[in-house]
Structure formats: structure tokens, C-alpha cells
Amino acid sequence: MAKKIHLNAFEMNCVGHIAHGLWRYPGNNRHRYTDIRYWTELARLLERGKFDALFLADVLGVYDVYKQGEETAIREAVQVPCNDPFLVVPPMALATQHLGFAVTFSTTYEKPFAHARRMSTLDHLTKGRIAWNVVTSYLPGAARNFGLDGMIRHDERYEIAEEYLDVSYKLWEGSWEDGAVVRDAERGVYADPDKVHLISHEGRYFKVPGPHLSEPSLQRTPVIYQAGSSARGRAFAAKHAEAVFLGGGSVEALRRYAGDIRRQAAACGRDPGHLKLMAGLLAIVGRTEEEACRKLADYQALYSVEGVLAHYGGGSGYDLSAYDPEDVLEYAETDHGRTAAAQFTKDSPRPKKVREVVETLGTLGGRGLFVVGTPEQVADKIEYWVEETGIDGFNVTQIVSPDTLRDFVELVVPELQRRGLFREEYEEETLRERLFGRGIRRLPEDHPGAAYRKQPTLT
Amino acid sequence: MAKKIHLNAFEMNCVGHIAHGLWRYPGNNRHRYTDIRYWTELARLLERGKFDALFLADVLGVYDVYKQGEETAIREAVQVPCNDPFLVVPPMALATQHLGFAVTFSTTYEKPFAHARRMSTLDHLTKGRIAWNVVTSYLPGAARNFGLDGMIRHDERYEIAEEYLDVSYKLWEGSWEDGAVVRDAERGVYADPDKVHLISHEGRYFKVPGPHLSEPSLQRTPVIYQAGSSARGRAFAAKHAEAVFLGGGSVEALRRYAGDIRRQAAACGRDPGHLKLMAGLLAIVGRTEEEACRKLADYQALYSVEGVLAHYGGGSGYDLSAYDPEDVLEYAETDHGRTAAAQFTKDSPRPKKVREVVETLGTLGGRGLFVVGTPEQVADKIEYWVEETGIDGFNVTQIVSPDTLRDFVELVVPELQRRGLFREEYEEETLRERLFGRGIRRLPEDHPGAAYRKQPTLT
Numbered sequence: 001m002a003k004k005i006h007l008n009a010f011e012m013n014c015v016g017h018i019a020h021g022l023w024r025y026p027g028n029n030r031h032r033y034t035d036i037r038y039w040t041e042l043a044r045l046l047e048r049g050k051f052d053a054l055f056l057a058d059v060l061g062v063y064d065v066y067k068q069g070e071e072t073a074i075r076e077a078v079q080v081p082c083n084d085p086f087l088v089v090p091p092m093a094l095a096t097q098h099l100g101f102a103v104t105f106s107t108t109y110e111k112p113f114a115h116a117r118r119m120s121t122l123d124h125l126t127k128g129r130i131a132w133n134v135v136t137s138y139l140p141g142a143a144r145n146f147g148l149d150g151m152i153r154h155d156e157r158y159e160i161a162e163e164y165l166d167v168s169y170k171l172w173e174g175s176w177e178d179g180a181v182v183r184d185a186e187r188g189v190y191a192d193p194d195k196v197h198l199i200s201h202e203g204r205y206f207k208v209p210g211p212h213l214s215e216p217s218l219q220r221t222p223v224i225y226q227a228g229s230s231a232r233g234r235a236f237a238a239k240h241a242e243a244v245f246l247g248g249g250s251v252e253a254l255r256r257y258a259g260d261i262r263r264q265a266a267a268c269g270r271d272p273g274h275l276k277l278m279a280g281l282l283a284i285v286g287r288t289e290e291e292a293c294r295k296l297a298d299y300q301a302l303y304s305v306e307g308v309l310a311h312y313g314g315g316s317g318y319d320l321s322a323y324d325p326e327d328v329l330e331y332a333e334t335d336h337g338r339t340a341a342a343q344f345t346k347d348s349p350r351p352k353k354v355r356e357v358v359e360t361l362g363t364l365g366g367r368g369l370f371v372v373g374t375p376e377q378v379a380d381k382i383e384y385w386v387e388e389t390g391i392d393g394f395n396v397t398q399i400v401s402p403d404t405l406r407d408f409v410e411l412v413v414p415e416l417q418r419r420g421l422f423r424e425e426y427e428e429e430t431l432r433e434r435l436f437g438r439g440i441r442r443l444p445e446d447h448p449g450a451a452y453r454k455q456p457t458l459t
Numbered sequence: 460m461a462k463k464i465h466l467n468a469f470e471m472n473c474v475g476h477i478a479h480g481l482w483r484y485p486g487n488n489r490h491r492y493t494d495i496r497y498w499t500e501l502a503r504l505l506e507r508g509k510f511d512a513l514f515l516a517d518v519l520g521v522y523d524v525y526k527q528g529e530e531t532a533i534r535e536a537v538q539v540p541c542n543d544p545f546l547v548v549p550p551m552a553l554a555t556q557h558l559g560f561a562v563t564f565s566t567t568y569e570k571p572f573a574h575a576r577r578m579s580t581l582d583h584l585t586k587g588r589i590a591w592n593v594v595t596s597y598l599p600g601a602a603r604n605f606g607l608d609g610m611i612r613h614d615e616r617y618e619i620a621e622e623y624l625d626v627s628y629k630l631w632e633g634s635w636e637d638g639a640v641v642r643d644a645e646r647g648v649y650a651d652p653d654k655v656h657l658i659s660h661e662g663r664y665f666k667v668p669g670p671h672l673s674e675p676s677l678q679r680t681p682v683i684y685q686a687g688s689s690a691r692g693r694a695f696a697a698k699h700a701e702a703v704f705l706g707g708g709s710v711e712a713l714r715r716y717a718g719d720i721r722r723q724a725a726a727c728g729r730d731p732g733h734l735k736l737m738a739g740l741l742a743i744v745g746r747t748e749e750e751a752c753r754k755l756a757d758y759q760a761l762y763s764v765e766g767v768l769a770h771y772g773g774g775s776g777y778d779l780s781a782y783d784p785e786d787v788l789e790y791a792e793t794d795h796g797r798t799a800a801a802q803f804t805k806d807s808p809r810p811k812k813v814r815e816v817v818e819t820l821g822t823l824g825g826r827g828l829f830v831v832g833t834p835e836q837v838a839d840k841i842e843y844w845v846e847e848t849g850i851d852g853f854n855v856t857q858i859v860s861p862d863t864l865r866d867f868v869e870l871v872v873p874e875l876q877r878r879g880l881f882r883e884e885y886e887e888e889t890l891r892e893r894l895f896g897r898g899i900r901r902l903p904e905d906h907p908g909a910a911y912r913k914q915p916t917l918t
Contacts, residue, residue, distance in 0.1 A: 015649060016649070021647065023644075024647060031642060034583035034584070034674075034676070035584075036549060036552060036553050036584045036585075037553075040553065059672075060572070060573065060672070061672075062670060062672070070652065070655075070670070071652040074650050074651075074652040074655050074670075075647070075648050075649065075650065075652050076647065076649060077650065080650075080670075080672060081640075081650070081672060081673050081674040082576075082672045083576065083579065083580040083583060083672070083673055084573075084577050084580040086545075086546065086577075087546065087549050087580045087581060087584060088549065088580075089546075090495060090546050090547065090549050090550045091549045091550045091552070091553040091584075093550070094495050094496075094499065094550040094553060095553075109570070109573070110569060110573055111568070111569070111605055111606065113519070113604040113605060114519065114568070114569055114605075117541075117542065117543050118543045118545075118546065120542065121542040121543040121546045121547075122546060124493035124542060125493070125494075125495045125546060125547070125550075126495075144666070144667075144668050145572040145668065145669065146570055146572060146573075147570065147665060147666045147667070176540075181540075185482075185483035188480065188483060188534070188535065188763065189534050190474055190475070190482060190533075190534065190535060190536035191533050191534065191536065191539075191540070192533075192534070193529065193530040193533040193534050196529075196533050206606060207603070207606045208603075208604055208606070209600070209603045209604060210604065211521060211529070211539075213518075213519070213520075213539060213541045214540050214541070214542055215493075215540040217493070304647065
């Protein structure tokens with residue numbers, strides 16, 4: 001039997017997430033991002049399509065590298081304005097029963113204690129449908145907005161993230177034992193104080209005595225997502241992540257990354273099957289090939305090269321306006337980040353000229369997995385990618401909201417289901433069970449977070 | 460015509476907010492606080508009762524003063540477990556159209572940039588129904604959970620709060636001009652960069668360049684609530700607050716506080732009518748006096764003195780277990796706080812013995828405004844309190860959830876409406892309009908936050 005895939009929708013609480021310029025497309029709903037019903041409608045659509053989860057990206061500053069200023073990002077709505085991603089989750093949870101939610105939160109600027117409670121609250125309110133996409137943030141503007149003079153160096157950001165996760169695991173796994181909450185009205189005991197523990201964390205970056213303020217939720221630790229693509233980011237993912245978002249990349253690069261992360265996970269003592277690998281996917285679907293191509297042409301006509309370059313600037317640290325078109329770019333790891341955009345040069349078999357980079361960036365689907373066609377053609381490509389790369393699923397990106405996802409749900413999902421590649425019904429309760437099988441609500445024993453569980457004391 | 464009153468419900472995202480021990484009452488729904496539908500049902504109930512808003516308290520640590528440890532608080536569920544208050548608001552906003560929401564957030568431990576975006580996001584999602592209850596936090600455990608060795612001194616916490624609000628006003632009022640968002644698809648301009656400003660804040664505690672990540676919401680600045688009762692807290696409220704929660708207190712004390720805050724507000728150049736003063740109110744209502752008294756007896760039987768003393772300990776800094784019953788307590792301002800509990804001794808005409816304090820604390824309604832009776836009796840008392848003290852409304856506290864508020868909505872509200880003391884229908888859109896009149900969506904000109912508005916430049 002064919003391996004079943006996992007599907008996330010890739011979104012952001014803003015006007016311009018990835019498809020820059022497309023907010024201008026007639027009928028696009030993106031400007032409704034401030035409307036609570038934009039989100040509940042989207043969630044119901046995804047649940048109708050049996051998606052695993054909605055993945056919400058985030059940033060904490062404005063993209064200001066391109067042309068050395070924020071003007072382009074503001075004019076083109078390149079991830080600004082951008083609202084908080086956590087707060088749209090509970091109404092979507094109310095509007096659905098099964099859909100999961102992966103929210104992005106940076107370990108670099110806000111302290112772990114309140115964040116751990118926010119995640120526990122979400123896991124309670126969604127009844128175990130929450131994932132945390134752990135990021136360390138790549139925008140220098142974000143650092144300044146939190147009072148720093150500039151960005152913390154890339155590798156130190158990951159050191160902070162390591163300790164941040166340790167603190168979080170201690171709060172989620174080690175503070176309240178199973179059975180701590182007894183709700184014994186007769187004896188007047190809501191929780192047994194002997195089973196609620198201080199975590200007494202004292203580390204290099206954080207000091208947190210605890211206890212955790214939240215009683216245990218269904219998953220305790222949210223499903224850990226990660227999307228780092230640098231060497232350090234991949235090592236971090238191999239250790240902590242249960243779902244890894246491989247943004248962009250060619251088939252060869254995806255195969256290499258997937259193999260590398262699984263090998264590193266095994267070297268950490270983890271079952272490589274305990275990580276699900278997802279690649280970004282842009283699919284433009286039509287009932288006929290002509291319809292799909294017409295959509296592509298319509299979208300491409302509104303795609304904003306300026307917007308894309310502003311986005312690329314913040315993500316990569318390269319201001320392409322400062323180069324001559326004939327200049328040659330080579331991949332380099334900088335403190336700005338190694339995002340999908342930076343990988344664009346990394347995966348390239350040869351250095352590229354600036355004009356080639358601009359041309360590719362300015363072409364819809366120029367980076368990452370991209371397919372235009374009928375549902376059958378899209379499903380063929382999906383089967384091919386899964387077989388060739390060994391990935392487990394996809395983050396489906398939107399061009400026009402909700403048209404792109406509605407097309408996917410109504411046209412592609414049924415075709416995937418016919419082929420036995422995707423679930424027909426939801427069968428599990430929590431998001432972790434959906435990814436790893438029924439009954440697996442908590443971190444598996446080989447995950448580093450599991451080490452913080454309190455073992456029953458033998459007396 | 461009689462002055463119309465304002466009504467908030469006073470709640471918290473936890474099992475044991477104020478009515479300690481009452482989670483044991485048969486049929487009490489408090490253990491359902493982790494269930495998203497507990498909150499949407501409550502919100503619908505309050506909207507049926509035409510309440511102004513739901514007020515959500517919060518803490519960031521465990522009450523550990525009483526008996527020098529956390530055991531009592533944990534056993535009795537005294538504000539622990541306690542989940543995040545922000546995250547229950549959006550689903551309640553989805554379930555209602557008019558009800559406002561006042562969420563508590565401390566200025567002491569988390570930085571203003573992300574908080575300002577969370578508030579803007581809530582104001583967008585609720586379409587202008589948000590208030591922020593500004594607190595500086597009184598639990599030493601909270602300070603330690605955010606990496607501090609102990610509490611920041613009381614007056615310095617207010618210095619931080621002052622600058623925190625300045626930063627927030629700059630982000631909400633001064634960063635995006637009216638008209639910055641143009642959504643001009645023809646020209647490809649979502650926002651006009653010339654009308655989106657850095658705030659370039661550099662102060663003693665915070666450095667925030669901005670710009671704000673959120674485009675302006677209906678209210679921009681959320682309605683500012685405050686509940687500080689110390690001299691410094693009242694001065695802060697007089698300057699910033701649009702609604703002040705006067706917890707506890709006798710009629711004489713409330714009259715004195717109300718007059719004092721209005722005088723101080725006037726001294727700050729504010730119209731004293733631009734502050735609404737609300738007092739905590741516990742009303743136990745029955746269709747007959749006997750029914751009300753029976754309820755009181757049932758509730759009192761389950762009221763937990765231990766729980767109340769644990770709560771009092773954290774709020775006041777006094778561990779009453781460490782005193783002899785015959786010892787005498789006098790009011791003193793400490794770094795722990797001057798909460799309603801501390802006012803209990805402050806308002807007392809004479810020093811009290813510990814056993815008297817314990818006895819009063821252990822009696823339902825022993826502190827603050829309290830009435831037991833028929834709807835007519837309750838309405839009589841409400842009229843009396845408003846006339847005698849000059850306050851504008853009440854924060855109605857729950858004993859049993861949702862029975863207490865259902866009784867209030869079904870029995871007391873119609874009586875208040877009959878007397879012309881309370882609205883029959885919602886007539887305004889935003890929470891600020893509900894408090895101050897139709898059309899008043901934004902901060903008034905005499906509020907310090909209004910000074911940060913960008914004036915149109917004359918050229």
C-alpha cells in the first residue's frame with residue numbers, strides 16, 4: 001500500500017505572506033486577515049479537506065534590507081502589517097473538531113515561562129491539536145524591537161533555543177505529574193501538592209523556579225515543528241523536531257536534506273520515523289490544463305518582483321538592489337539567516353548572476369516544489385516527489401486566498417484519496433496521534449523532552 | 460433620569476478565582492475552564508444580560524506566602540492552575556457581537572513590543588471590544604519565574620509601567636497614521652510608507668524603534684483599565700485609566716477613593732467623567748429572601764478559609780498562619796501589594812486582631828460590596844451604592860459558575876432595566892463607545908496617549 005502523506009496549509013496572519021502582489025487579485029480575501037471569520041472559514045475548508053494542520057508563520061520586525069529601508073515592505077504589504085498568530089487559533093478550534101494548528105514562536109526575544117503557559121492554554125483549548133514551530137528569528141529589526149542593539153549571533157540563538165526548550169520541557173513534562181489533579185471534592189483536594197513540582201531551572205540564559213501554572217494538557221508538550229535549514233538549524237531539528245519544514249529546494253536537495261536529518265536524528269538516539277518531513281508546495285490546479293495555465297498567467301501578471309526582493313532581502317541579508325545585474329552571488333552563511341531564499345543560492349550547482357536570481361525569484365514557483373495542471377497531474381507530481389525524496393508530506397502555500405486551498409481541497413485531495421495517498425476520514429484525536437498513530441499523544445521515549453518526566457518514586 | 464450603570468463580570472482562566480472552595484459545589488462548572496465552550500457559553504450569557512464586558516484577572520506565579528509554601532494554593536486550586544487570559548477572548552468574540560473583554564497583563568515582566576501587537580490583534584478580531592487591565596504584579600514567585608531574584612520595588616514597578624504605556628501609546632497612536640492603509644490595487648500600494656512611522660523610543664527601561672507591526676484597529680489603544688489601590692497605583696490610574704476597578708471597601712472608603720481619583724484625574728488635566736469607576740460586587744440572589752439565604756448558607760458551608768488565607772497571603776504579604784490569633788494587624792504598604800485584601804486592614808477604623816481578620820476573610824462577602832436577597836433588594840442596594848459613593852458600575856464576581864451570573868442576568872438585570880438603571884439594548888459598536896458614548900472610539904484628547912498621535916504636517 002502506498003505511504004499516506006500529511007498535509008499542512010502554510011499561512012500567516014497578514015496580508016502578504018509569500019505571494020507578494022497577489023493581494024491585488026480580484027476576489028482575494030487576504031485583506032480580511034483581521035476578520036475572525038476569515039480564519040474560521042479557512043479552518044473549516046481545511047477540515048473539509050482532511051488536512052493535518054494549519055501552519056502559521058510569523059515575524060517580529062519589518063523587512064528592511066532591500067534598498068536599505070522599510071518602504072518596499074510597507075508599500076507592498078510584505079509581511080507587514082502582521083498580527084499575532086496565536087490569537088486566531090482558538091476561534092478556529094471552536095469552528096473545527098480535528099484540524100491541527102502549528103504556531104510560530106521565536107525563542108530569542110520573549111521568556112519561556114509565559115510562552116509555556118500560552119502553549120499549554122492552546123493545547124487545552126484545542127484538546128491536543130497544537131504544534132509549536134520553533135524559530136530563532138532572522139530579522140535584525142526584530143532584535144531591535146526587543147531592546148537589543150542588533151541580532152544575537154546565529155549559533156548563540158540556537159544555544160538560547162536549546163535552553164529555552166529545556167525549560168519548556170521541564171514545565172510541560174516535569175512539573176505536574178500524571179495524577180496530580182485529583183479533583184476530590186470530598187477531601188477538598190483539587191491537586192495533590194506532592195505531585196506538583198518546582199522545576200528549579202538555573203541555566204546560562206534562564207532562571208525559572210516554576211511550578212508550571214497550567215495543569216497537564218492532552219499532549220503536554222506541543223508537537224515540535226522546526227524549519228531551520230542551516231547546519232546548526234538541521235542539527236537542532238534532528239534533536240528536537242517532530243515535523244520539519246523543508247522550504248524550497250530541488251528534488252536532489254530535498255532527498256539530501258531528508259537523508260541528512262534522519263541520519264542525524266538516529267545519531268541522537270531517535271527513531272528517524274519519529275520525524276515527519278514536509279516540503280513547501282505551490283500547486284496551481286485547474287479542471288483542465290488550460291484552466292491551470294490561465295490561472296498561472298493571471299497570477300504571474302500580478303506577482304510583485306519588488307515585493308519578492310524585499311522578502312528575499314530580509315530572509316537572506318542580501319540587498320539585491322545594491323548589485324550590478326552581472327554580479328555573481330555565492331552561498332554564504334550569515335547571521336541574517338539561511339531561509340528557503342538563501343538556499344536558493346545554496347542549492348544552485350553553480351554561482352548565479354544577480355539578474356538570474358532576480359529572474360528566478362520573480363517567477364511564481366521559481367523556488368521549491370511547484371506544479372501547474374490538472375488534479376491528476378498534480379497528484380502524479382506529489383507521488384513522484386514522495387518517492388524520489390522520501391519526504392512525508394507538504395506545506396501547501398496560497399497564491400489567492402482561499403481559492404488556492406479550495407482548489408486543492410476540492411480537486412487534488414479527492415484524487416489523492418482515490419490513489420490511497422491521503423486519509424478519507426480523521427481517525428485520531430490529537431495532532432501528535434495524527435502524525436504518529438493512535439494512542440501516541442505524548443512525546444515518545446526517545447525524544448529529549450521525555451527525559452524530564454517524573455518517574456513514579458519507588459518507596 | 461437615573462444614571463445608567465455599567466456592569467462587568469469578574470472572572471479568571473482558572474478553577475479558583477475568588478470563591479475558594481466552591482469548586483466543590485455540585486454543578487459548579489469551574490473545572491471546565493480548559494474547555495473553550497465554557498467561555499463561549501459564559502460570553503453568550505453575559506451578552507444576553509447586556510453586560511458591558513467580561514473582566515479577566517491573571518497571575519504569573521503561585522501564592523506561596525501562607526504557611527511559607529505553595530501547598531495550600533495547589534491543594535485548594537487558589538488561582539493555580541491558571542491559564543492565559545488572552546487566548547479565551549477570540550472564541551468569545553466569535554460567539555458574541557457586543558460584549559467587551561478586559562484582559563489583565565502585567566507591565567513588569569514581558570516587553571511592550573509583542574504585547575502591543577497582541578492587544579492590536581485582539582482589537583482587530585473583536586472589532587474594537589478590547590480593554591487592557593494594566594497591572595504591575597504582586598507575587599514574588601512571578602518575578603522569579605521571569606529570572607529576577609525577587610520583586611522589583613513597588614514604586615519602580617510603576618516607573619516601568621509608565622514607560623511601558625508610553626511605548627504602547629507610541630505604537631498604537633503614533634506609528635500608523637489614519638489613511639496610511641490605502642489598499643490601492645491599481646497603484647500596487649497597500650500602505651503608504653510616508654504615513655507609517657518608526658517610534659524610535661529610547662527610554663530608561665525600553666528601547667523600541669518600531670514601527671508597530673499591526674495596522675490601526677478600531678480603538679487603536681485598548682480601553683485602559685486599572686485596579687491599583689496604593690497611593691502610587693491611584694495616581695497611575697488617575698493619569699491613564701479609563702475604567703478603575705475599586706476592589707472591596709466600605710461605602711465610606713469607596714466614596715473617598717472615587718473622589719480622590721477624580722480629583723487627581725482633574726489635576727492631570729483630564730475630565731473626571733472620562734474615568735468610569737467600578738466596584739467589586741458579590742450578589743447572592745433568590746426569587747425569595749429564603750431562597751437567597753439558603754444559597755448563602757450552602758455556599759458558606761463550602762467556602763474554604765484555608766484557600767482564602769492563601770489568597771490573602773499572596774496579595775498582602777501577610778502569612779496569617781505565623782501570628783497568634785490575639786496579635787494585632789495594622790495597615791502597612793509593602794512591596795507585596797496593596798490589594799483589596801490589604802485594604803481590608805487599611806479601611807478598618809481600628810487595628811484588628813488576627814482572629815477577627817481570619818473570621819472576616821472566611822465569611823463570604825466579608826470584604827467589599829455584598830448583598831443577599833431578592834432582585835428588588837439587590838437593585839435597591841445597587842441604587843444606594845451608586846448614590847452614596849458616586850461610582851459608575853460594578854464588577855460582578857461569581858461564587859458558582861455560571862449560576863451566580865445567570866441569576867444576576869435573569870433576575871437582577873430586568874429589575875435594573877425596569878428602574879431605568881441599565882441599558883435595554885446595546886447601542887454602540889466598540890467598548891469605549893459603550894463606556895463613553897457613541898462615536899468615541901478612540902482615546903479622548905485629554906488622555907496622555909492622545910499626545911502621541913501624528914498631526915497632519917502642514918506644508
